[in-house]
Amino acid sequence: MNKRMSVTALTIAVLSGLILGFLGEVALSALGRPMLVPPLAWPLTLILLAGILVAFAIPIRRSLVGKSQRPINPFTAVRVVAAAKASALVGSLFTGFGTGILGHILTRTVGPPLEAWLLTIATIIGGVVLLVAGLVVEYMCVLPPTDDGTEGADKQPA
DSSP: OOSOOOHHHHHHHHHHHHHHHHHHHHHHHHTTOOOOOOOTHHHHHHHHHHHHHHHHHHHHHHHHTTSOOSOOOHHHHHHHHHHHHHHHHHHHHHHHHHHHHHHHHHHOSSOOOHHHHHHHHHHHHHHHHHHHHHHHHHHHTBOOOOTTSSOGGGGOBO
16 A cells, blocks of 8 residues: 555546446436435545545544654554545446536436436536545555654555
8 A cells, every 4th residue: 555546546436437327327317217326424534534534534634644653553544544545436436427418418318307317417527526636545545754854655655
């Protein structure tokens, strides 16, 4: 876990979610079923998870930059970084999934009700919030530069 989150992995996750969302909606339409409308719980949960993740990272960051004298449990720091990486991936999957649903909505000749639009856009926003929170928390847990000017352990997360 000494590498930062790769853009390639995040891009693959977004594209995978996009394909799953779009093709899932096409399959439902082909079967004559109603379209999948993301429930309100999805974006709310994604945003709540982002807030919890940032809340866990703040004490670690404060200790790393010297604003707090409390020692950091290294296992806790590793768990927070792992959760940040997982959150970035999940956020990118939900972003892609919501975008795929939105893409299918845009191709329909008869538009769905306003509620479907709003919930789909809210899911995309929730995914982006979780993705950004994951990347920010990963950055917050990076060791600061040492006194001799070199990067802290090659910019490895704490």
